[in-house]
Amino acid sequence: MAFDYDKYIRPGKLPHIWCPGCGHGIVMKGLIRAIDSLQLDTKNTAIVSGIGCASRLPGYMDCCTLHTAHGRAAAFATGVKMAKPEMNVILVGGDGDGTAIGGNHFIHACRRNIDMTYIILNNKIYGMTGGQFSPATPTGAKASTTPYGNPDPPFDIAKLAIGAGATFVARGTAYHATQIDKLIAEAIQHKGFSVVEILDDCPTTYGRRNKFKSVIEMMNHLKETSVPVKAAEKMTAEQLQGKVLTGVLYKEEKPEYTTEYAKVIERAQAK
Ligand SMILES: Cc1ncc(C[n+]2csc(CCOP(=O)(O)OP(=O)(O)O)c2C)c(N)n1
Ligand code: SF4
Ligand SMILES: [Mg+2]
Numbered sequence: 001m002a003f004d005y006d007k008y009i010r011p012g013k014l015p016h017i018w019c020p021g022c023g024h025g026i027v028m029k030g031l032i033r034a035i036d037s038l039q040l041d042t043k044n045t046a047i048v049s050g051i052g053c054a055s056r057l058p059g060y061m062d063c064c065t066l067h068t069a070h071g072r073a074a075a076f077a078t079g080v081k082m083a084k085p086e087m088n089v090i091l092v093g094g095d096g097d098g099t100a101i102g103g104n105h106f107i108h109a110c111r112r113n114i115d116m117t118y119i120i121l122n123n124k125i126y127g128m129t130g131g132q133f134s135p136a137t138p139t140g141a142k143a144s145t146t147p148y149g150n151p152d153p154p155f156d157i158a159k160l161a162i163g164a165g166a167t168f169v170a171r172g173t174a175y176h177a178t179q180i181d182k183l184i185a186e187a188i189q190h191k192g193f194s195v196v197e198i199l200d201d202c203p204t205t206y207g208r209r210n211k212f213k214s215v216i217e218m219m220n221h222l223k224e225t226s227v228p229v230k231a232a233e234k235m236t237a238e239q240l241q242g243k244v245l246t247g248v249l250y251k252e253e254k255p256e257y258t259t260e261y262a263k264v265i266e267r268a269q270a271k
Contacts, residue, residue: 003033003036008032008042008063009032009060009061009062010059010061013059013060017053017056018053018056019202019204021215022127022201023121023123023174023202024053024054024056024057024123024200026177026180028060030177030180030181031090031092031119031180031181032181033180033181034180034181034182034185034188037185038185038188038189040088042063044086044087045063046065046080046084046087046088046089047061047065047066047092048065048066048068048077048089048091048092049065049066049067049068049091049092049097050068050072050073050093050094050097050098050101051067051068051097052070052096052097052126052128053094053127053128053202054121054123055073055093055097058092070101070102071098071105073091073097073105074106075105077089077091078109078112078116081114081115081116081258082258082261085115085259085262090117090119091118091119092118092121093119093121094120094121094122094128095121095122095123095125095136095157096125096132096134096135098157099120099134099157099160100126100134103135106118106160106161106164108164109193110161110165110195111165113165113166113167113192113256114192114256114257114258115191115192115256116193116194117187117190117194117196118194118196120195120197121198122136122200123199123200124137124138124154125202125206127205127206130144131204133145133146133150133152135152135155136154136155137152139151139154141206141209142209142210144209157197158170158171158197158245158250161197162249162250165193166195166250167192167194167250167252167254168248168250168251169195169196169249169251170186170187170195170247170248171183171196171199171244171246171247172197172199172246172247173198173200173222174198174199174200174201175219175222175223176222179247180198183196183248184196186248192253192254193257199244201222203215203218225242225243226243226244226246227240227245228245228246229245229246229248232245
C-alpha cells in the first residue's frame with residue numbers, strides 16, 4: 001500500500017509555494033516518513049523554522065509549528081525545549097537562514113548540546129529572495145550578487161556543526177531520497193543536538209545561473225559528487241577530490257542541556 005503522507009499534512013495548506021523541481025518537498029516527505037517510523041505524537045512534536053523557501057516547510061505539517069524570524073529558529077526552538085523538555089523539537093531551514101543571519105544561533109545551539117534536531121536544506125543559495133549568494137555557495141558560482149563568480153570559499157556545514165559541538169551530524173542529498181528518513185530518524189533518536197544537512201537543489205535561482213540545463217542535471221550532480229562514508233574509507237585522496245561525504249559523519253554521547261539545567265535548578269532550590 002502506498003505511504004499515506006496526507007495524514008501529516010495540514011488540510012487546506014496546499015498547494016505549496018515551491019517551484020517545480022525544488023528539492024525541499026523531497027526533504028519534507030523524508031521528514032514525514034521519519035516521524036511516522038518513530039511513531040512520534042504530532043501533538044508533542046514542535047517543528048520550528050526561520051524564513052526562506054525551506055523555512056516554509058513546517059507550515060504544511062500537521063504538528064505544533066512555529067514560523068519565526070529570519071535566522072532565529074534555533075533561539076525559538078531552544079525556548080520551546082527549555083519550557084517543555086518532553087517535546088520532540090525539530091528545526092528546519094535553509095543554508096542562508098541557518099548559516100548567514102542565523103549562524104550565531106546555529107553554532108551556540110551546537111555548543112549547548114540541547115536535545116533537538118536541526119535539518120538544514122542546503123541548496124547553496126538564498127532561493128526565496130532571488131538567488132543572492134549564501135555562505136554555502138561554492139567558490140566561482142554565479143549568484144545575483146556575484147554575477148562574475150563568487151570569490152568566497154563556502155562553509156562545510158557538517159564540519160562547522162561538528163566543530164561547534166553538535167553530537168550527531170549527518171549528511172544526505174535530495175537525490176538519495178530513501179535515505180533521508182533514516183538519517184532524520186537516527187538524528188531524532190540521538191539524545192543531544194543533532195544536525196542533518198540535506199544537499200538539495202534550487203533550479204530557479206541557482207540552476208539557471210550555473211548552467212544546469214534541467215532539474216535532472218542538478219539531481220545527477222548531487223548523485224555524482226556524493227560518496228557514502230563507508231565507501232570513502234576505501235578511496236584515495238585523489239578519488240575523493242571534489243566529492244562530499246554522506247551518511248552519519250559524527251556521533252558522540254555528551255551531557256544534554258535540559259537535563260543539566262534541571263540539575264542547576266535542583267541545586268539552586270536546595271540552597
Ligand atoms: C531580517 C531579514 N533579512 C533578510 C530577509 C530576506 N530573506 C528572506 S529569505 C532569505 C534567504 C533564505 O535563504 P535560505 O535560508 O537558504 O532558504 P531558501 O530560500 O534557499 O530555501 C532572505 C535573505 C528577511 N526576511 N529578514
Ligand atoms: S526559488 Fe528555489 S528554493 Fe525557492 S521554491 Fe523555487 S526552487 Fe525552491
Ligand atoms: Mg538556500
